[in-house]
Amino acid sequence: MGLTQRIHAFAKLGSFLDQFKTTGYQKVTSLDLNTSFYDKFVQKIESASHYNGWFTKDNMLFAIEQWAAALQQTNLEEWLSRYAIPEVTPKKVGVIMAGNIPLVGFHDFLCVLISGHHIIVKQSSNDAPLLPLISKILIAIDKDFENKIAFTEDRMNDFDAIIATGSNNTARYFEYYFKDVPSIIRKNRNSVAILTGEETPEQLHQLGEDIFRYYGLGCRSVSKLFVPKDYDFDKFFKSIYLYHDIIEGNKYANNYDYNKAVYLMSDFKLLENGFLILKEDTSYSSPIGTLFYEKYDELDELLQQLQADEEKIQCIVGNQDIDKQVKFGQTQTPQLIDYADGVDTIEFLIKIQ
Known part of the structure; x- marks a missing residue:
């Protein structure tokens, strides 16, 4: 599964997400994915606040809208043109995600998969409903992702590298527990x-x-x-x-x-x-x-x-x-190149190969 193939898959995912806007749902009848996933996606958005009262419909749609804009083919190609991403044997990358805002861990999800690795996701219970469904949509777009994505609720094991986000207190635990593998450990900011x-x-x-x-x-x-x-x-x-x-x-x-x-x-x-x-x-x-x-x-x-x-x-x-x-009003619309804590995630993932 080459880089071009992976870019194309995420761009198609972006086209699906582009139907869900803060101004309202705009269903595109010609999208084949809609048969299996459109109604399920709407249900996840509408019910999110029942599981997490901070995840209002407006905030859910805002987050989705930002990712739909980012996952355009030209954006993905421009972003990744900065790197020489080799095609080698994939590594297993564990990603421990925060849950403070909707889809807060999606950038790490994207980075791991777009760089050719396998991902093991441990989500926060505060932000659980949407990413597993997005993963199923990505697999429907390209079945080569099927064996590259796993979710776990247990302690991380059997991994080659870790990306973990948490508080200053949990970061100390992460730094000790994952001290023997390549890692990105993020703290409070x-x-x-x-x-x-x-x-x-x-x-x-x-x-x-x-x-x-x-x-x-x-x-x-x-x-x-x-x-x-x-x-x-x-x-x-x-x-x-x-x-x-x-x-x-x-x-x-x-x-x-x-x-x-x-x-x-x-x-x-x-x-x-x-x-x-x-x-x-x-x-x-x-x-x-x-x-x-x-x-x-x-x-x-x-x-x-x-x-x-x-x-x-x-x-x-x-x-x-x-x-x-x-700029004023732009903090919640980061670009693909805007890495959390200023740590280049793609560079990190290239180096673990």
Whole structure:
């Protein structure tokens, strides 16, 4: 099974996924895959929130829509043209996936299979329903994938390499348990935004997408703002007001109310607008319904601080010309070349051959 064949299969998968958009379902009657899989896929999307209340239909469709766009033939070819991917005996790669946002482990799934290896998937129970069905669709597209994909709920064994994503605590376990095999071990990361006060209302509105998409649960979700000493938050609050309906979600509202009560009882100084709490805090990771902020004097000093903390940071949103820079509103639309933690997964997979 050559690289061209694998690219073609994932591009066809992308065509199937392209029927499921945030604007609504757009069934293409000419797709043969639809006979076996269209209704099942819709059912998985519609029922996802019953298993995980954070996985709303809108967030499920948003994630699917991003992958449909990424899995275009030209995108896949351009991405992989950067590498010399040899055709050798495949290795077994275990992938331990997080479950914080829908299809969070799909990029690793894609990388392992597109590079010619076999994958053993251990999913989080929080994000279990969709990937097994996608695997069946991929196998229906090309039966050569049938013996290349396995799922397990047990402890990983019989593998040649590991890609594992978890918390800082679980990462220590992963590093010890998988110390004798090639591995990528990912830890907690958060994303931040640097504001100068010169942002347009449109940029601040787009920042709301970076903050609220997936309820802020992704490592690419902005969980902290850096602002000048004299920053006026009124402009920020006005620009993000259109996201106010997020408070209608029970799980989000419960977290918002709980955190607000805890902060008020602790006499913390807060800013809030009825659906988002702003709290001054030096931490990078803020709880649901809360956005931390920190004031800075000199931008150059702040950039030095962020450079020193680079292992804690996934993305930096703003108008500065720096590494990890992402435009306003773009944190949740990464490209194929945007690897988690900045570790090139394809290069890693090539080297284990």
